[in-house]
Amino acid sequence: MSTQSMSIQASSIEAEAAIEALTFDLQGETFALEAGMVREVLDLLPETVVPGSAPFVGAVINFRGRVVPLVDLRLAFDMDAAAPTIDSRIVVIEHELDGEPTLIGLRADKVHEVTSITHDTTEDAPRVGMSWRQDFIRRLARRGGDLIVIPDLEQIFAAKGRSSASITPITASQR
Amino acid sequence: MSGQDPVEIFRQEAQELFEEIEQGLLDLAHRPGDRDLVDAVFRGLHTLKGSGAMFGFDALAAFTHHCETAFDRVRKGEVAATSELVGAVLACQDHMRALAEGGAASEATGEMLLAELHRVVESAGQASSAEVAAAEPDLNTWRVRFSLPADALVNGTRPLPLLDELRELGDCQVTAVTDNIPDFDILVASECHLAWDVTLVTKHGRDAIEDVFIFVIDDMTLDIQAVGEASVEAAVVEKAVVEAAPSAAAPIAAPAKDEAPAAGEGRKAGGDTVRVPAERLDEMMDRVGELVIAQSRLKQLAASSSDIALRAVAEEIERLASEMRDTMMVVRMVPIAQLFGRFRRLIHDLARDTGKTIELSTEGEATELDKTVIERLADPLIHLIRNSADHGLETPEQRLAAGKSATGNIVLAARQSGAEVVITITDDGRGVDRARVRAKAEENGLIQPGQVLSDSDLLQLIFAPGFSTAAAITNLSGRGVGMDVVKRTIEGLRGSIELSSTPGEGSVVSLRIPLTLAIIDGLLVRVGTGRYVIPLSAVEECVELSVEQDMRSTGRSLITLRDQLVPFIRLRSLFATGLAPDPHQKVVVVAVGQERVGLVVDQILGDHQTVIKPLSSFHADVGTFSGATILGDGGVALILDIAHLVAAGQRSDAQLRAAS
Numbered sequence: 001m002s003t004q005s006m007s008i009q010a011s012s013i014e015a016e017a018a019i020e021a022l023t024f025d026l027q028g029e030t031f032a033l034e035a036g037m038v039r040e041v042l043d044l045l046p047e048t049v050v051p052g053s054a055p056f057v058g059a060v061i062n063f064r065g066r067v068v069p070l071v072d073l074r075l076a077f078d079m080d081a082a083a084p085t086i087d088s089r090i091v092v093i094e095h096e097l098d099g100e101p102t103l104i105g106l107r108a109d110k111v112h113e114v115t116s117i118t119h120d121t122t123e124d125a126p127r128v129g130m131s132w133r134q135d136f137i138r139r140l141a142r143r144g145g146d147l148i149v150i151p152d153l154e155q156i157f158a159a160k161g162r163s164s165a166s167i168t169p170i171t172a173s174q175r
Numbered sequence: 176m177s178g179q180d181p182v183e184i185f186r187q188e189a190q191e192l193f194e195e196i197e198q199g200l201l202d203l204a205h206r207p208g209d210r211d212l213v214d215a216v217f218r219g220l221h222t223l224k225g226s227g228a229m230f231g232f233d234a235l236a237a238f239t240h241h242c243e244t245a246f247d248r249v250r251k252g253e254v255a256a257t258s259e260l261v262g263a264v265l266a267c268q269d270h271m272r273a274l275a276e277g278g279a280a281s282e283a284t285g286e287m288l289l290a291e292l293h294r295v296v297e298s299a300g301q302a303s304s305a306e307v308a309a310a311e312p313d314l315n316t317w318r319v320r321f322s323l324p325a326d327a328l329v330n331g332t333r334p335l336p337l338l339d340e341l342r343e344l345g346d347c348q349v350t351a352v353t354d355n356i357p358d359f360d361i362l363v364a365s366e367c368h369l370a371w372d373v374t375l376v377t378k379h380g381r382d383a384i385e386d387v388f389i390f391v392i393d394d395m396t397l398d399i400q401a402v403g404e405a406s407v408e409a410a411v412v413e414k415a416v417v418e419a420a421p422s423a424a425a426p427i428a429a430p431a432k433d434e435a436p437a438a439g440e441g442r443k444a445g446g447d448t449v450r451v452p453a454e455r456l457d458e459m460m461d462r463v464g465e466l467v468i469a470q471s472r473l474k475q476l477a478a479s480s481s482d483i484a485l486r487a488v489a490e491e492i493e494r495l496a497s498e499m500r501d502t503m504m505v506v507r508m509v510p511i512a513q514l515f516g517r518f519r520r521l522i523h524d525l526a527r528d529t530g531k532t533i534e535l536s537t538e539g540e541a542t543e544l545d546k547t548v549i550e551r552l553a554d555p556l557i558h559l560i561r562n563s564a565d566h567g568l569e570t571p572e573q574r575l576a577a578g579k580s581a582t583g584n585i586v587l588a589a590r591q592s593g594a595e596v597v598i599t600i601t602d603d604g605r606g607v608d609r610a611r612v613r614a615k616a617e618e619n620g621l622i623q624p625g626q627v628l629s630d631s632d633l634l635q636l637i638f639a640p641g642f643s644t645a646a647a648i649t650n651l652s653g654r655g656v657g658m659d660v661v662k663r664t665i666e667g668l669r670g671s672i673e674l675s676s677t678p679g680e681g682s683v684v685s686l687r688i689p690l691t692l693a694i695i696d697g698l699l700v701r702v703g704t705g706r707y708v709i710p711l712s713a714v715e716e717c718v719e720l721s722v723e724q725d726m727r728s729t730g731r732s733l734i735t736l737r738d739q740l741v742p743f744i745r746l747r748s749l750f751a752t753g754l755a756p757d758p759h760q761k762v763v764v765v766a767v768g769q770e771r772v773g774l775v776v777d778q779i780l781g782d783h784q785t786v787i788k789p790l791s792s793f794h795a796d797v798g799t800f801s802g803a804t805i806l807g808d809g810g811v812a813l814i815l816d817i818a819h820l821v822a823a824g825q826r827s828d829a830q831l832r833a834a835s
Contacts, residue, residue, distance in 0.1 A: 046810050048705065048803070048813065050794055050797060050800065051749070052750075052797045052798075053793070053794050054793070057794065060790070060794070060803060060813075062809055062811050065468065067788040067789075067791075067803040067804075068791070069793045069794060071793075097791060097792050098792040102791050102792070
């Protein structure tokens with residue numbers, strides 16, 4: 001998904017038109033991603049841990065012959081990593097990373113249906129009263145009594161995707 | 176012919192022509208009198224003009240026409256091919272390139288270049304015109320017999336303009352030889368069976384007559400004989416050039432192809448090659464990669480089955496897949512000459528800009544490398560050569576003062592060594608100034624003032640980000656973004672870079688590049704629960720880590736291997752598996768160049784043909800791994816970056832030595 005269509009998507013939320021979004025749960029919170037960027041929803045796959053990488057992208061999976069990084073959004077929203085359950089899924093999305101369209105797997109505790117979100121049900125994240133980083137959230141949508149978080153993947157990946165500490169002794173000795 | 180864009184085809188062709196012309200011109204700078212070179216350049220320009228006009232590149236055709244005209248005078252011997260002239264034509268050629276790319280090539284630039292070319296041609300012409308005028312030759316009579324191949328008309332060669340051109344040289348009597356025309360009922364109208372017998376009285380020499388046929392000479396039969404009062408000189412030339420005087424009765428039967436038999440054969444061989452867009456090869460490579468993965472799955476299935484027939488098929492598929500892989504590798508290989516050729520122009524320009532005299536020589540041009548690798552090597556090599564020319568080589572005066580020849584030498588060499596290609600850039604300049612490197616590094620805070628460093632560590636600083644020793648920033652180098660970018664690019668190719676230098680005698684930069692990027696043979700090992708691949712090309716041997724060695728080596732991680740101490744790295748602690756080690760750990764000894772390091776693993780699983788999959792940019796900064804691969808059971812194994820680990824091992828070893 002190019003940045004251009006990302007911005008189209010962003011503006012389409014702000015416009016009156018409804019967007020189709022896939023909703024999923026992470027530790028009791030509901031998140032939504034535009035359905036267009038979702039490639040596939042997978043059952044859990046064997047994961048390969050990448051030593052030395054940021055915990056946020058600590059592993060890779062084999063997605064149809066391609067090696068795809070596995071992202072844990074929980075770590076962007078101060079949630080604890082949890083053991084997988086029978087409902088756990090991997091949502092594979094296509095997202096532009098450093099100018100390259102990249103397949104990325106997202107962990108989800110449970111995946112719900114695709115739903116439409118209209119602009120009049122969404123609002124900006126409030127500046128106060130939230131423990132989460134405000135720039136990680138693009139919009140908040142209301143549905144019934146629930147709140148759906150539309151995360152700003154761009155910001156999250158930029159902030160969390162880089163490994164903070166490398167385990168290799170090289171960098172240690174270079175200092 | 177598939178639906179390829181004709182303009183694109185022209186651009187490809189033009190690209191080759193430009194390279195031919197450029198190489199010819201650069202050679203000409205060394206051997207100004209070489210007629211073959213002059214002809215080659217002229218032919219190149221002529222073809223470029225023709226195909227340019229055909230594909231609608233009118234500006235290019237018009238511009239090229241002027242260059243061709245200018246160069247025609249060189250060919251006729253009216254103007255000497257001075258280095259100034261060569262420089263002017265090279266500049267024009269750059270403009271042509273811009274025109275062919277369809278970019279923003281301004282007309283004013285073109286006119287300026289042409290004016291310059293004109294001026295140079297005039298000044299070069301004056302030097303030799305005196306001689307030309309003095310040597311006004313007498314009228315000679317020549318007998319010219321020629322015939323064209325039967326398919327000449329189909330290929331677009333027309334005999335009439337040839338005859339017209341002969342007429343321009345002097346008085347002509349043309350007789351058509353009709354002996355070889357077949358009977359009417361088997362005559363094919365589109366075939367050419369005529370031969371021509373021309374008696375020509377002209378003041379021009381043999382060369383001028385041969386020039387008439389310059390574009391068709393490879394395929395035709397041509398016989399030129401001086402008649403009557405031919406000068407002695409002409410007779411001598413004729414003896415040397417013409418193989419045998421064919422009898423008048425059968426001028427066609429005896430092909431006098433002595434002009435350029437090699438060129439003719441070369442063309443024939445060229446007809447067997449196919450030009451394929453690179454992305455199709457890439458696609459095919461992907462398919463082969465998938466095949467290799469599927470094959471290793473089949474191999475695992477077959478191994479656990481008792482079905483003999485299945486095992487036989489699996490083995491056959493394994494053999495085929497591995498052959499296919501090897502063939503695919505060869506298809507993607509191109510000689511490095513392609514890359515080296517580009518640098519001759521660079522050196523020419525560098526010599527002009529720096530006022531130094533630089534001689535570039537190349538070795539091992541036939542060494543082959545994967546096409547993608549070659550492309551990605553171009554920029555780093557340009558940078559390294561610039562560095563050598565700018566920082567390494569001294570000015571002619573300085574060189575003479577140091578007791579060296581005025582000409583600085585840069586040697587570009589390539590050779591294959593196992594699964595790697597080693598490329599070296601050697602210069603005989605002043606070498607790296609250690610004191611300046613140190614001062615600069617201290618200034619930039621890369622090292623502490625007075626810090627003790629080994630010589631190789633000191634040289635290594637040149638590759639640190641933001642390092643540049645150029646006192647003044649020149650056009651060529653010294654922006655300080657150089658060597659670290661070079662290093663990163665080379666490491667991105669899974670290669671390594673090394674610098675050695677002797678003060679006063681010069682520097683050598685060695686690059687070690689893997690032959691291919693796509694598939695490697697690997698050793699599959701297990702560390703904790705994770706499986707990792709070590710490129711087999713780097714593996715020297717595997718030994719067991721005995722319990723005593725394991726216990727003893729808590730402080731210093733060293734094992735003795737045939738009287739040599741080799742540092743080792745416990746991958747288990749590096750990867751923080753948090754698991755107890757296996758009772759019988761193994762040490763896989765890997766090497767990069769002379770440096771060796773042992774990697775302690777829990778288990779060696781066996782060899783594995785590995786299709787390298789890149790890691791996403793999320794993991795690009797994890798230096799320990801150069802990629803990933805998919806195993807037979809569908810799991811993912813990470814590929815260890817050996818150069819990185821060896822460097823880490825050597826460094827921690829050096830630190831331990833320093834501390835003890």
